[in-house]
Amino acid sequence: MKMLRFRSPSISSLPQEVQCTIRLLDDSEIACSIQRDTKGQFLLDHVCNHYSLLEKDYFGIRYVDLEKQRHWLDPSKLVVKQMKCQHPYTMCFRVKFYPQEPIKIKEELTRYLLYLQLKRDVYHGRLLCPFTDASYLGACIVQAELGDYDPEEHPADYISDFKLFPKQSPRLDRKIIDIHQNELRGQCAALAELNLLQRAHTLDTYGVDPHPCKDFTGSTAFLGFTARGFVVFQGNKRIHLLKWADVSKFKFEGKTFYVIGVQREKKLVLTFHTSTPAACKHLWKCAVENQAFYKCAKSSQIKTVSSSSIFFKGSRFRYSGRVAKEVIEASLKIQREPPAVHRCQFGQSRSFISLSHKQLIMNMEPLLPALSSSREHRDISADNGLLALKDSVHLSPLKPSVTPEEVEIEDLENIQERQEDEMRPDEERRETHADHEDDTDSLTISDTAYNPCASMVPTPVEETQGGLDVLFQSPARLLKELHDDPEMQVELQAEREREVAREALRRSLCNPVNGRQQVQACLRSAARLVVMVAGLLMILLPLLLMLLESDLDISFLHDIRQTPEFEEFHYEYYCPLRRWFLCKLELIMEQLWGE
Numbered sequence: 001m002k003m004l005r006f007r008s009p010s011i012s013s014l015p016q017e018v019q020c021t022i023r024l025l026d027d028s029e030i031a032c033s034i035q036r037d038t039k040g041q042f043l044l045d046h047v048c049n050h051y052s053l054l055e056k057d058y059f060g061i062r063y064v065d066l067e068k069q070r071h072w073l074d075p076s077k078l079v080v081k082q083m084k085c086q087h088p089y090t091m092c093f094r095v096k097f098y099p100q101e102p103i104k105i106k107e108e109l110t111r112y113l114l115y116l117q118l119k120r121d122v123y124h125g126r127l128l129c130p131f132t133d134a135s136y137l138g139a140c141i142v143q144a145e146l147g148d149y150d151p152e153e154h155p156a157d158y159i160s161d162f163k164l165f166p167k168q169s170p171r172l173d174r175k176i177i178d179i180h181q182n183e184l185r186g187q188c189a190a191l192a193e194l195n196l197l198q199r200a201h202t203l204d205t206y207g208v209d210p211h212p213c214k215d216f217t218g219s220t221a222f223l224g225f226t227a228r229g230f231v232v233f234q235g236n237k238r239i240h241l242l243k244w245a246d247v248s249k250f251k252f253e254g255k256t257f258y259v260i261g262v263q264r265e266k267k268l269v270l271t272f273h274t275s276t277p278a279a280c281k282h283l284w285k286c287a288v289e290n291q292a293f294y295k296c297a298k299s300s301q302i303k304t305v306s307s308s309s310i311f312f313k314g315s316r317f318r319y320s321g322r323v324a325k326e327v328i329e330a331s332l333k334i335q336r337e338p339p340a341v342h343r344c345q346f347g348q349s350r351s352f353i354s355l356s357h358k359q360l361i362m363n364m365e366p367l368l369p370a371l372s373s374s375r376e377h378r379d380i381s382a383d384n385g386l387l388a389l390k391d392s393v394h395l396s397p398l399k400p401s402v403t404p405e406e407v408e409i410e411d412l413e414n415i416q417e418r419q420e421d422e423m424r425p426d427e428e429r430r431e432t433h434a435d436h437e438d439d440t441d442s443l444t445i446s447d448t449a450y451n452p453c454a455s456m457v458p459t460p461v462e463e464t465q466g467g468l469d470v471l472f473q474s475p476a477r478l479l480k481e482l483h484d485d486p487e488m489q490v491e492l493q494a495e496r497e498r499e500v501a502r503e504a505l506r507r508s509l510c511n512p513v514n515g516r517q518q519v520q521a522c523l524r525s526a527a528r529l530v531v532m533v534a535g536l537l538m539i540l541l542p543l544l545l546m547l548l549e550s551d552l553d554i555s556f557l558h559d560i561r562q563t564p565e566f567e568e569f570h571y572e573y574y575c576p577l578r579r580w581f582l583c584k585l586e587l588i589m590e591q592l593w594g595e
Contacts (some may be wrong), residue, residue: 018080019088022047022061025095025116026344034079041075047093052339055110057327060096063089069278072096072286076320097293098207100227100324102197106331108190112341115144115193118200125166128205128236135172138164139179140196144189144343149181189343204231204238211283213257213272216495223257223272223283225290227324230259232270242268244295250287252280252307252315255491259287273491281307285317292319299323549574 017033020043024030032046040061048056061073065084073091074082083089095117105111119141121127122134129137141164146154159173159180184192200206208224208231215221222233230247232240242261246268251258257280259270274280284307292302304318322330548557548566560566 040073063091135175138176143184143192252284
């Protein structure tokens with residue numbers, strides 16, 4: 001009976017030409033036909049030639065497989081082997097590596113494409129920023145799209161035509177209008193875009209492509225990679241930063257992702273759990289690529305990385321592109337005339353029209369708002385609907401770097417504000433509280449939930465997450481749903497049991513009372529080693545003897561045959577033993593034939 005095998009469609013079953021559609025950063029599309037043996041580099045070059053782009057190492061092409069898992073297209077592999085979905089293929093052209101210093105980008109075209117990516121990041125809630133930065137970024141976008149304010153052309157509510165942030169308050173609109181009409185007047189589109197890049201690259205979430213996961217306590221976190229290093233976010237706050245110089249290795253096993261590094265001269269191992277093994281592998285590949293791009297000085301220093309130890313089979317991966325320093329050096333050598341930049345006029349980009357009316361496909365689980373200071377903590381605890389959040393948001397073992405001096409200063413400020421507030425009249429107090437609430441709404445733009453989308457390309461989500469309606473659920477209810485996940489609780493319990501078992505083993509080995517058990521364990525290990533060595537010798541020695549006595553003309557076998565020791569063995573032992581064995585075999589055969 002033959003074994004049944006289930007295979008994906010082979011390459012030969014595909015048509016000779018496959019249609020591809022690539023969505024660009026302004027939501028326009030370009031189509032092309034590829035052969036079955038076309039590699040990913042061809043598509044990347046095709047898009048870059050469409051733009052006449054030379055600084056192309058910052059960009060990549062992203063696609064989604066049948067399980068709704070996102071991937072970056074590998075330039076060195078065949079496209080049809082990576083796209084495990086039905087053709088025609090649909091992909092997206094996106095920024096893959098964000099430059100650490102946008103001012104070092106030489107060409108205006110490259111800066112414009114980075115500006116489009118950051119505009120998407122702001123709109124989809126990936127680039128979080130305080131109120132002051134948010135208003136400035138919004139004003140830069142308006143200046144780049146509309147130019148200078150003209151009271152004859154622009155009505156009083158002209159800012160309402162722009163969907164800049166996932167949560168846009170009237171107070172934020174007023175501040176954007178003020179900056180646009182006064183501070184940015186006279187700036188051309190290229191200068192306004194450069195100002196946006198300069199402000200955006202100072203934010204904590206600049207360049208972060210968030211990967212949802214849970215730590216070993218079950219708390220939800222977002223992992224990301226920036227030019228500075230590996231970052232961890234909970235809520236709207238960065239709680240951990242491990243610089244690239246302190247990162248030793250990334251590993252994954254199944255749905256568990258490990259970050260191995262050094263912090264304060266001590267070894268650090270961070271463990272996270274993803275929703276699927278495919279998501280964990282994608283996270284690991286992104287980690288390896290970002291570490292190589294930002295950390296290595298030359299591409300020749302990049303090594304092939306394995307996901308596990310040498311004794312077990314694991315995934316092997318190597319980043320094949322240039323590193324950040326080489327990209328900057330190559331940019332300085334560009335000598336051509338700057339290409340024309342064809343900017344998308346206001347109203348033509350679907351990111352401001354069609355996306356605002358669609359139900360967005362979310363690629364991340366909604367998170368709880370960050371408690372960045374004790375003042376915010378008191379404001380949230382005052383709300384009866386968020387009482388459960390106060391005791392639950394500190395479950396993560398990763399602690400934010402806040403010094404005791406900062407906490408004391410914040411406490412003193414809060415006490416003074418509370419005393420002043422009690423001395424004010426009731427009407428003035430209510431107005432002040434309304435201003436504080438408006439300020440809090442605009443503080444992180446996406447304050448109800450950190451909700452990073454994948455623009456037009458989704459990442460796997462649970463079917464129960466739905467669309468934008470998930471954003472405005474109660475944080476206490478969201479936290480309860482996270483902790484009620486049975487699969488994650490089973491994994492966390494198993495992880496705790498393994499930790500307890502390892503700790504018990506370590507203590508038992510360090511206990512002097514169990515000296516006899518240690519000796520017995522060592523003897524058993526030595527006996528197993530002797531048995532293994534003897535078994536190998538019993539297999540290898542006859543095999544070597546057969547090779548030596550054969551007619552194979554190999555140099556090292558010929559050298560062994562010429563030694564006096566082998567000649568003595570051959571004539572004194574091997575030949576008599578062979579004659580004796582043949583005689584016995586002939587006797588047995590004669591007896592069998594005689595009967």
